[in-house]
Amino acid sequence: MKLTQLFIAIKKIVPKDNYKKLHHFLYASLAFSIMDLISIAYLIPAILLILDKDKLVTYINTFDLNIEHINDTTLLIGVSLLVLLYLVKNILHTRFNVKLYDFLYSMSHNLSMSILEKYLKSDYITFQKQNKGNLIQKITRVTNDFSSSLLGSLIYLVSEFLILSIIIIFLMFFYFKLTLMILVLVGVFALYLYQMKKKEINLINETFKEAYSKSNAELLNILDGYIEIKSTGNHNSFLNKFKTHNKALNEVTSLLTSSSSNYSKYLELFLIIGIAGFILYNFLFPNSTENFVLISVLGALIIKIIPSLSKILNSITIINSHIYSVNTLMDINKIESESIVYNTFNDVLSFNEIDFNYSKKDTIFENLNFNIKRGEIIGIKGVTGSGKSTFLHIVAGILAPEKGEISVDGNVVEKNHFFQFISYVAQQPFLFNGTLLENITMRQSTNIDLDYINFILDNLELKNMIEKMPMGLNTIITHNSSKLSGGQKQRLALARALYNKPKLLILDESTNQQNEKLESKIYDFIKKTAKDKNTAVIIVSHNPSIYSLCDFVYTLENNNLIINSN
Missing domain, CATH: 3.40.50.300 (P-loop containing nucleotide triphosphate hydrolases)
Known part of the structure; x- marks a missing residue:
């Protein structure tokens, strides 16, 4: 599904009141991204201070501030403001996360109720055609996958992509060649990762679509047919059927969880290579103020870039793994209106x-x-x-x-x-x-x-x-x-x-x-x-x-x- 098609489908699925609030949460997420940029900018002089106080003075004076030295009072105020900035930012961000997921799970509840009401008010033949296991999946699992997993990841993807784009533009402006080289390396690695994970993601998406429904159906067979199953002695056949579908579901869930957590490990490799490169560059040019500034800038940005890249890759994986929920909910929207x-x-x-x-x-x-x-x-x-x-x-x-x-x-x-x-x-x-x-x-x-x-x-x-x-x-x-x-x-x-x-x-x-x-x-x-x-x-x-x-x-x-x- 193309990105434009995805946004059109989301607009059709999300209730109007929730859609307006969804925009508010997206804007709030972007605002927190901007706050992250400000906090990163504040870290640059802090890292320079750790590396060399004199280099920090030299760096500050490039902005025509004419500071001869940094006294203890200035240092204390600067450090206090740094701690206060991060404290306020993280408190606000924590509250934002609580409200965001409260909103997303509330939307999931509303969609579940809407689906159940739609089927209950639809014509009898439409209702009779429904597989009970599939219907349970739509009401309990699909809505949750759509709201908390897909939409939640989409919000983070948009905000993190914006912040990463701004960082790249900044680096391209000041360190064009170095940034271009890093982008090529990261791009090649990301393309390799995408191709490597593409089959896994498609497998996860299809299995989520089918296995949960079939697992529910087999569970209902066992619960409804207790006496018949026991009296015929065929309980192993029914258990094995449930086992097959339930095992497939848990295997792809494990695959999704491990894939999401491994992105940070892959990115650590770039971090180590980057640090090694900084050390080598500083060894070759030991007395350059620009080196200290570069190390300080990249050091501050790495604090944001590595988690940001990890979130982007993780979000893309989750969105593609749960795209089935969009198609399923769009199909439900096609059901005729309620009876008169x-x-x-x-x-x-x-x-x-x-x-x-x-x-x-x-x-x-x-x-x-x-x-x-x-x-x-x-x-x-x-x-x-x-x-x-x-x-x-x-x-x-x-x-x-x-x-x-x-x-x-x-x-x-x-x-x-x-x-x-x-x-x-x-x-x-x-x-x-x-x-x-x-x-x-x-x-x-x-x-x-x-x-x-x-x-x-x-x-x-x-x-x-x-x-x-x-x-x-x-x-x-x-x-x-x-x-x-x-x-x-x-x-x-x-x-x-x-x-x-x-x-x-x-x-x-x-x-x-x-x-x-x-x-x-x-x-x-x-x-x-x-x-x-x-x-x-x-x-x-x-x-x-x-x-x-x-x-x-x-x-x-x-x-x-x-x-x-x-």
Whole structure:
């Protein structure tokens, strides 16, 4: 990626408020670079003083200051000012670094939240296409690599490059030949280093892009498939898969860390050669004031040049190693905007001439028509693979049809829509890490109707079970909690759906882990609740007797809905 393309991409990725602050930090970094130059200039007479006080007087008088000698008072003031300058500069620089990285990690947090929100508000198919390991990488790792590693290094690269350029211009003005010779040597060495490290950097960039995602995916496989992995005895296969990707990730991380730390070692070689050259030059011309000035100038500049070169090389390495984060975040920005949410459903929800397919060769529905009114209970039958769950997803607004028209109370809805007046209960219930109460209310923090919750729990035969728990509704459960049976999890998901007081309740094999007697009781309660609250209900069930509760029953066959006589 070219430098201009990189800056354009960064501008598109960084939030507007953060982009303005990023400029401020860049300007502040440049200001500290200028302060470094001033402090270096102050070091020149200090080094001359160490080498020879008389040479210092001679050097100062070249500026027509007419100083005959340096007394103790002048010396004390000069040294005190030198210490004070470095003390103030370093205190300010330390505070700057704290604020800079606080800003960068805060930006990383904001980008993570933005990505998660974007995926959560995107359409269902886009979300379903995401590899969980890759998604975790984008939310946790990519944003951090972009903000703290790439942007942080870019800020230091710009400021250090500026300071180094000014130093080179200064040296070229006073010591042209010597500076030119040093630049040629450093340039050749830098080119050699770049070519030597180019393959390593590309490897690091590609591995960061792939290995972290694959490592996460394998870890999720192990955590989600504990019982199956243990029962089949194939745990070594899963461990080896994780080991392969995790090892690759750690190897390139080690390579990046060692490469970054070794630059200073390479530069030490130039430092030693430079010192040897200064000694030799001074030996050949021992009585030249210019020699002392040259040694003093270069000595002062080396204090800045060596760390500056090291930072530049290190920054270039880190930027190139994390360039994948820019490409990844740019791809995320291409995801379509969030769905249009509909909250109102007063009379009828209609689907007219609906076509849907996952691929051009795989038609699921063709010219499908369907209506449901508030208060109606409708059953949907069909053989496995006939598209029952897909149909429910379209009704819920999770999937958008390829063709056709959907309307609520006679008003046509936008294609990129989502119905928030619906509660959807799937066969495999979703429970998250939190209390039972949080799982029922979906972390609603105010105006919780505990009486209504207890009423629902009592009718779903959950109340006694929860009361026996040490903390009752405040008992903490985990994702895929072993504290609850499959049937209890389904009923807890039903309790959540009913507590939400939906205008349309969709039940997709939501009671297939209940015994027949309890299942019948649950649906009697659902029917009564639906009539009392004028709630529309759509049921898909394995139990044929459940359909006797429905006002209408449809069968999915031949890519369409056929109404049954009930």
